[in-house]
Amino acid sequence: MLDMLFTGWGAFWMTLFMLVPFAAIFFYVVYRKSVTDSGPGTTPPATMSRIEGIWLAVVFVVFVGVNLGSLKYMPTIKAAHAATSNQPLHEVDVSATSWAFDISNRQIEAGSTVRFSGRSKDTMHGFAVYHPDGRMLFTMMLMPGLKNPTTLVHTFKEPGKYKVRCLEYCGIAHHAMQDELIIARNN
Amino acid sequence: MTIATAIIQKTPIFGKMFAVDKSTGLEEINAWPALMIMASFVWLVVAGLFGFVMPATQIFDLNTDHFYTTLTLHGAALAFPFSFQLMMGVGLHRSGGCVGKGVTGWLPAMAFIAMNLGAALLTVGVLMGLKVSLVVMYPLPLVGAQMGVWSMNAVVVGFSGIYLVLACMILLYPILVIKMLFFGKKRPDLVLSERSLNDPGMLGMILSALTLLIAGTPLVIVGTTVMAALYGIIPMSMAAWATEPVVFQYAFFIFAHNLMEAMALMVMSAMYATLPLYLADGTRKLFSNKLANLALWILLLTSVTSFLHHFITLTPNQPAVLSYWGNIMSWGTGIGAAISIFTVLATIWQHGLRAEPGIMAALIGWVLYILDGASAVVTSNVAWSYQLHGTMWQSGHTMTVIVAMSIMWMGVLYHHYPVITGRKLDPVLGSWFVRLFTIGGIGAAVAMLAGGAAGMPRRFAAWNQEGWMFYGNLIVIFGLILGASFVVYMYNLMKSREISAPMGEMARA
Numbered sequence: 298m299l300d301m302l303f304t305g306w307g308a309f310w311m312t313l314f315m316l317v318p319f320a321a322i323f324f325y326v327v328y329r330k331s332v333t334d335s336g337p338g339t340t341p342p343a344t345m346s347r348i349e350g351i352w353l354a355v356v357f358v359v360f361v362g363v364n365l366g367s368l369k370y371m372p373t374i375k376a377a378h379a380a381t382s383n384q385p386l387h388e389v390d391v392s393a394t395s396w397a398f399d400i401s402n403r404q405i406e407a408g409s410t411v412r413f414s415g416r417s418k419d420t421m422h423g424f425a426v427y428h429p430d431g432r433m434l435f436t437m438m439l440m441p442g443l444k445n446p447t448t449l450v451h452t453f454k455e456p457g458k459y460k461v462r463c464l465e466y467c468g469i470a471h472h473a474m475q476d477e478l479i480i481a482r483n484n
Numbered sequence: 485m486t487i488a489t490a491i492i493q494k495t496p497i498f499g500k501m502f503a504v505d506k507s508t509g510l511e512e513i514n515a516w517p518a519l520m521i522m523a524s525f526v527w528l529v530v531a532g533l534f535g536f537v538m539p540a541t542q543i544f545d546l547n548t549d550h551f552y553t554t555l556t557l558h559g560a561a562l563a564f565p566f567s568f569q570l571m572m573g574v575g576l577h578r579s580g581g582c583v584g585k586g587v588t589g590w591l592p593a594m595a596f597i598a599m600n601l602g603a604a605l606l607t608v609g610v611l612m613g614l615k616v617s618l619v620v621m622y623p624l625p626l627v628g629a630q631m632g633v634w635s636m637n638a639v640v641v642g643f644s645g646i647y648l649v650l651a652c653m654i655l656l657y658p659i660l661v662i663k664m665l666f667f668g669k670k671r672p673d674l675v676l677s678e679r680s681l682n683d684p685g686m687l688g689m690i691l692s693a694l695t696l697l698i699a700g701t702p703l704v705i706v707g708t709t710v711m712a713a714l715y716g717i718i719p720m721s722m723a724a725w726a727t728e729p730v731v732f733q734y735a736f737f738i739f740a741h742n743l744m745e746a747m748a749l750m751v752m753s754a755m756y757a758t759l760p761l762y763l764a765d766g767t768r769k770l771f772s773n774k775l776a777n778l779a780l781w782i783l784l785l786t787s788v789t790s791f792l793h794h795f796i797t798l799t800p801n802q803p804a805v806l807s808y809w810g811n812i813m814s815w816g817t818g819i820g821a822a823i824s825i826f827t828v829l830a831t832i833w834q835h836g837l838r839a840e841p842g843i844m845a846a847l848i849g850w851v852l853y854i855l856d857g858a859s860a861v862v863t864s865n866v867a868w869s870y871q872l873h874g875t876m877w878q879s880g881h882t883m884t885v886i887v888a889m890s891i892m893w894m895g896v897l898y899h900h901y902p903v904i905t906g907r908k909l910d911p912v913l914g915s916w917f918v919r920l921f922t923i924g925g926i927g928a929a930v931a932m933l934a935g936g937a938a939g940m941p942r943r944f945a946a947w948n949q950e951g952w953m954f955y956g957n958l959i960v961i962f963g964l965i966l967g968a969s970f971v972v973y974m975y976n977l978m979k980s981r982e983i984s985a986p987m988g989e990m991a992r993a
């Protein structure tokens with residue numbers, strides 16, 4: 298369930314989950330109090346404070362729930378999990394220059410856990426990996442001039458061709474800065 | 485007659501929309517704000533034209549260079565000389581009338597010149613080849629010059645423009661607001677709608693001006709050092725620290741993020757001031773001033789450090805604990821928003837609403853702003869950031885926040901327009917404006933967020949992959965509707981009619 302929520306489309310539905318009830322209540326209140334009956338409200342102050350309390354409590358619960366739920370998906374936590382599990386960690390170094398990637402290993406076995414370490418040699422670049430079905434799995438920001446690489450741990454489950462794209466605008470051939478990872482079937 | 489009034493009079497087409505009413509003795513409050521607002525609409529037209537060329541280059545498969553040129557020009561024109569300048573104009577008019585002080589002297593003139601000359605120079609720089617996007621993607625300007633993609637001259641011209649725009653936003657405008665609110669003598673003849681500084685309608689102005697000054701200072705220091713080196717005043721080696729990408733990026737986003745928050749504070753404040761004037765029972769008061777102010781303070785305190793969410797995907801170079809801090813602070817702004825949602829709706833519920841186009845524009849602009857807030861906190865989450873950063877989601881967020889705030893100001897302008905020009909706007913055209921931007925604004929926002937959710941990259945000249953063109957087409961359709969709403973708004977300004985009643989009296993009503 299949470300695996301579905303913390304995806305691109307999960308974010309989209311989460312946004313609508315916050316927006317739609319708000320918009321519905323907004324248009325109801327505005328319509329009712331400007332068209333149907335614009336007279337002064339008769340709701341007693343005690344009821345108003347109760348509504349206020351409930352509303353803020355709901356917001357608070359969503360706030361805490363989402364951000365606790367997301368902890369598990371934080372890269373640092375993922376990396377810590379990978380380090381404590383017995384699975385071998387495959388190291389892949391990525392070096393970005395306008396407008397190409399240098400990737401130390403483009404052939405990875407399905408099921409293996411990879412730590413990508415990325416650097417940029419000139420300007421800001423991104424390193425985004427797309428699933429063969431077109432959705433983006435993750436993106437990393439590669440900033441030039443840093444001592445340490447940007448890192449991320451990811452486990453590839455399904456075999457296939459995974460597109461790599463730069464997602465930090467880097468000049469006139471930015472869109473052409475692409476590469477590919479081959480995730481081979483595990484035998 | 486002031487210089488500002490004279491410039492408006494001499495400007496073709498747009499001058500007619502904002503011709504200042506000289507019969508009321510309020511020219512000192514009206515003239516410079518009117519000129520700034522007029523100029524902002526000129527830039528809106530510029531931004532709109534570039535905004536349509538941008539997707540057209542993709543649909544008709546034109547040279548990708550044109551996409552990146554229009555991308556840079558569209559974003560820059562929309563954010564600074566349109567949106568910020570509109571806010572500056574309406575905001576100064578509000579401040580003047582609330583504290584009874586004129587918008588006169590060299591400060592408004594300098595702010596106006598810095599913003600417009602700066603934006604013009606940046607445009608020239610971009611047309612000379614500097615395609616660096618709205619956020620300059622430092623060190624891209626220098627790297628592009630080294631690679632020979634554009635000339636060093638284009639960098640110097642473009643950076644000079646950006647520097648002037650920043651000088652207006654970080655120094656001149658905030659100082660002008662602070663000067664008006666805290667210094668000088670109140671002139672009873674200039675007081676239109678008196679407010680104390682602790683009024684929610686005024687508090688946001690103060691917090692916002694201070695935020696711009698404080699959050700902008702690191703960027704002023706870094707920017708001044710880089711500019712001095714570019715002009716050869718100091719050797720490049722002395723500017724080495726400031727040209728470090730990490731230094732520039734953080735200084736830039738501490739400001740850029742808080743710029744958006746400052747604009748939000750200012751527009752919420754204007755909303756808190758304007759809404760009570762349109763309550764059906766004539767109460768002229770918010771449901772609770774205390775709650776309104778609390779929301780502003782929460783917004784301020786949580787927003788200052790939430791800029792860290794821009795660098796979540798840089799982990800571990802940005803320590804994970806800072807990323808999580810940025811995450812929590814961003815969601816904290818949501819608590820502020822929740823309180824303002826309650827305040828606004830409770831005010832309408834208890835006192836009824838006179839649903840005139842101006843206040844409806846401000847209110848629905850605010851709905852768009854809340855929609856944007858939801859998309860913003862979602863992408864600021866440490867998990868979602870990895871799936872959304874650098875996608876169309878981010879463009880959707882940026883565009884929506886700018887459009888939402890601009891529409892709120894355009895709604896508030898409805899209230900100020902008769903005072904400035906002695907003319908009134910047509911309510912039928914007004915409600916068409918509201919209808920069209922509601923469909924166009926919400927539609928374009930949702931289409932862009934959906935594109936981002938599907939992995940469609942932003943600032944990317946090849947939408948014809950993975951079926952992203954579908955979202956591109958939706959964005960164009962809703963963008964056209966949004967554009968049409970702005971055309972209707974400006975047509976309304978052009979066709980505004982003289983008010984028969986003496987304006988001096990009405991302005992003070």
Ligand SMILES: [Cu+2]
Pocket residue numbers: 395396421422423463464465466467471474
């Ligand atoms: Cu790149």
